[in-house]
Amino acid sequence: NFLEMLKENCKLLWKRQKQKFRIPMPESLCQILKKKKQ
Numbered sequence: 001n002f003l004e005m006l007k008e009n010c011k012l013l014w015k016r017q018k019q020k021f022r023i024p025m026p027e028s029l030c031q032i033l034k035k036k037k038q
Contacts, residue, residue, distance in 0.1 A: 006034055 010033055 010034060 013033070014029075
């Protein structure tokens with residue numbers, strides 16, 4: 001499922017960002033990311 005993959009990618013991406021910058025995962029930004037890829 002492509003959408004599920006996108007969701008997982010989003011999560012992984014933010015996990016990486018969190019480790020880099022030590023910031024909480026912004027859900028809204030995740031949504032924007034998904035919209036851009038659609």
